[in-house]
Amino acid sequence: MKVLLVHAHPEPRSFVAAMRDTVADAWRERxxxxxxxxxxxxxxxxxxxxxxxxxxxxxxxxTYALEQRHGLETGTLAPDIxxxxxxxxxxxxxxxxxxxxWFSVPAILKGWIDRVFLSGPxxxxxxxxxRGGLAGKRAFAAFSLGARPHMFGxxxxxxxxxxxxxxxxxxxxxxxxxxxxxxxxxAYHVPYVDDAxxxxxxxxxxxxxxxxxxxxTFPVPDLSHFDDRFRPIRPERAAE
Amino acid sequence: MKVLLVHAHPEPRSFVAAMRDTVADAWRERxxxxxxxxxxxxxxxxxxxxxxxxxxxxxxxxTYALEQRHGLETGTLAPDIxxxxxxxxxxxxxxxxxxxxWFSVPAILKGWIDRVFLSGPxxxxxxxxxRGGLAGKRAFAAFSLGARPHMFGxxxxxxxxxxxxxxxxxxxxxxxxxxxxxxxxxAYHVPYVDDAxxxxxxxxxxxxxxxxxxxxTFPVPDLSHFDDRFRPIRPERAAE
Numbered sequence: 001m002k003v004l005l006v007h008a009h010p011e012p013r014s015f016v017a018a019m020r021d022t023v024a025d026a027w028r029e030r031x032x033x034x035x036x037x038x039x040x041x042x043x044x045x046x047x048x049x050x051x052x053x054x055x056x057x058x059x060x061x062x063t064y065a066l067e068q069r070h071g072l073e074t075g076t077l078a079p080d081i082x083x084x085x086x087x088x089x090x091x092x093x094x095x096x097x098x099x100x101x102w103f104s105v106p107a108i109l110k111g112w113i114d115r116v117f118l119s120g121p122x123x124x125x126x127x128x129x130x131r132g133g134l135a136g137k138r139a140f141a142a143f144s145l146g147a148r149p150h151m152f153g154x155x156x157x158x159x160x161x162x163x164x165x166x167x168x169x170x171x172x173x174x175x176x177x178x179x180x181x182x183x184x185x186x187a188y189h190v191p192y193v194d195d196a197x198x199x200x201x202x203x204x205x206x207x208x209x210x211x212x213x214x215x216x217t218f219p220v221p222d223l224s225h226f227d228d229r230f231r232p233i234r235p236e237r238a239a240e
Numbered sequence: 241m242k243v244l245l246v247h248a249h250p251e252p253r254s255f256v257a258a259m260r261d262t263v264a265d266a267w268r269e270r271x272x273x274x275x276x277x278x279x280x281x282x283x284x285x286x287x288x289x290x291x292x293x294x295x296x297x298x299x300x301x302x303t304y305a306l307e308q309r310h311g312l313e314t315g316t317l318a319p320d321i322x323x324x325x326x327x328x329x330x331x332x333x334x335x336x337x338x339x340x341x342w343f344s345v346p347a348i349l350k351g352w353i354d355r356v357f358l359s360g361p362x363x364x365x366x367x368x369x370x371r372g373g374l375a376g377k378r379a380f381a382a383f384s385l386g387a388r389p390h391m392f393g394x395x396x397x398x399x400x401x402x403x404x405x406x407x408x409x410x411x412x413x414x415x416x417x418x419x420x421x422x423x424x425x426x427a428y429h430v431p432y433v434d435d436a437x438x439x440x441x442x443x444x445x446x447x448x449x450x451x452x453x454x455x456x457t458f459p460v461p462d463l464s465h466f467d468d469r470f471r472p473i474r475p476e477r478a479a480e
Contacts (some may be wrong), residue, residue: 010289011302019347044284047349049250062251063431065386101354103412104344107286111347129397146305148469155472156414157369157461165408172398172405191303221397229388232395 001032004091008039008098008109015190015198019142020097022024022202027093035087039108045080046111052078072120084116093138094179099190100145103158103165112175122177126228129220137155139174140212142185144206149188161186163218175220179202182215241272243299245329248279248338248349255430255438259382260337262442267333275327279348285320286351292318305359310362315347324356333378334419339430340385343398343405353413362417367461372418379414380452382445389428401426403458414422415460422455 005024009016024034037044053067054076071077077085088094092231098105105113117123118125122133162170162183174181185208187201208215225233246262264274280417292297293307294316311317317325328334338345345353357363362373392401393456402410414421425448427441433468448455467473 006380010287010304015302026465040287040289046351047250047280048346048348049280050339061253064250065431101288102350102357102416103408104350106288107347108288109353110342110344110350111286114341114347150469150471157466157470159407161299164404165412167399168343168405168408176342191305204288209259226397230397232397 001027001030001093002091002173003027003032003034003093003095004037004087005034005095005097006037006039006109008096008106008112010040012041014099014200015187016099016144018198018202019144019187019205020184021140022032022206023097023209024097026206030210032093035091036200037084037087037112044108044112046108046114048111048114052115054078069120070125070214072118077118078115081115081118084112085118085121088134089121091137093140094134094174095139096141096143098141098143100143103161104160105169117173117177122236126230128176128178130178130223132176135178135180137179138182138217139179140182140184140209140215141170142208143186144190146189146191159207162229170218171220175218181218182212183218221224241267241333242331243267243272243274243333243335244277244327245274245335245337246279246349246352248336248346248352250280250346252281254339255427255441256337256384258438258442259384259425259427259445261335262334262446263382263449266446270450272333274367275331277324277327277352278405279352279396282320284352285471286354287350288351288354292321292355294318299433300365308358309360309364312358317358318355321355321358324352325358328356329361331377333374333380334374334377334414336381338381338383340383343401345409357413357417366470368416368418370418370463372416375418375420377419378422378424378457379419379423380449380455381410382427382448384427384430386429386431410458411460417459421458422452423458 005020007020011017020036024036027034048064050062053071055074057066057070096109098109104110127133151157154160158165170181185205227233245260247260251257264276267274288304290302293311295314297306297310336349338349344350367373391397392399394400398405410421425445467475
């Protein structure tokens with residue numbers, strides 16, 4: 001089993017970095033081969049731009065997804081994009097460790113998605129969700145935040161965390177490209193807890209990895225409920 | 241009236257750039273003074289890091305929000321952050337023009353939020369949502385995407401767009417810091433439509449700006465329904 005772990009935290013000694021190491025060790029304990037894309041350490045460029053393309057299908061007007069397909073066909077994508085795409089395509093499981101910034105991923109990780117999740121091999125036309133290019137692979141995440149659990153849920157201040165605030169990531173990004181996405185490990189209230197609580201969370205994230213196969217995955221749309229233009233066929237059953 | 245328009249698109253001749261110009265002109269037609277933060281043109285750095293702080297409260301361990309407050313107090317925040325913070329604080333209305341990338345904003349705009357929305361003046365402790373630091377200011381957005389309207393809504397393939405997939409942005413980011421957030425102008429199916437359709441959308445986005453004051457705003461939590469630790473007081477009424 002090959003695992004790609006994508007890590008995004010600006011402090012090398014952070015709790016999230018400790019989660020990354022614990023997660024990597026737990027996968028190795030399971031016999032997996034682990035590759036880590038440490039975006040801050042690698043000084044990853046998160047800005048999608050014309051500079052990503054060594055040759056252009058249309059030099060006069062940048063349509064990013066169009067140039068992604070052209071760059072892939074001609075082998076002229078930027079080297080850092082090619083490296084990350086190869087890492088993703090070689091992996092059976094793709095994991096993410098990051099601090100929650102504004103109910104989403106840090107910009108350096110958002111840009112990894114913007115640049116690496118190529119139109120063509122990752123998704124395209126009708127190839128989304130269960131038909132996405134990464135179908136057959138799995139994903140997971142372990143992330144930290146300052147808030148407490150009681151601030152989430154149907155009656156909580158912020159509403160649902162994983163299926164509400166983070167729907168764009170778990171469903172709209174990872175699920176969209178066909179990944180089977182396990183529900184995440186969430187480390188709450190991290191800046192405010194003591195070392196003992198952090199050690200307990202590291203033990204919990206190890207257990208999370210060791211038992212990941214039994215953990216539920218997020219639902220994705222059943223495409224048989226939509227027509228060939230993705231219009232709902234049976235509206236009363238289609239969306240969830 | 242002062243308007244700050246934050247623009248993020250890698251192609252200067254894009255439809256989104258035309259929306260930016262149309263939006264700016266419509267605000268000037270209303271008598272507003274318009275400032276534009278054109279993130280690609282300004283080569284804005286979206287990566288939150290230790291380099292953002294000229295002096296450190298804790299040089300041994302980067303806690304980003306803590307150093308934001310220290311940097312503000314000591315006047316040692318990076319000059320680009322200071323400039324953008326001043327633009328936001330001087331504005332009555334903050335607008336965004338961007339292409340939707342992965343049901344969210346492009347990384348360069350995500351990083352503008354990560355770095356500019358400072359702990360302290362923008363939010364902190366109990367100062368969130370209606371008590372957020374930007375309360376009294378308004379926000380709006382005009383964005384493009386490839387999908388069609390029938391792919392969204394309660395029965396649509398992707399579920400709700402503005403309150404579902406983009407909840408993290410409209411509610412969890414703009415609403416969180418106290419902005420009164422008007423529902424956005426959405427330009428659907430942009431890469432696939434003809435010039436006449438694009439011209440019609442530009443006329444519509446002009447009308448959107450001219451009539452913005454009458455347009456509804458997104459709901460935010462009523463904080464009187466939560467206690468001093470943000471636990472729901474009346475769970476049956478609290479979350480929406």
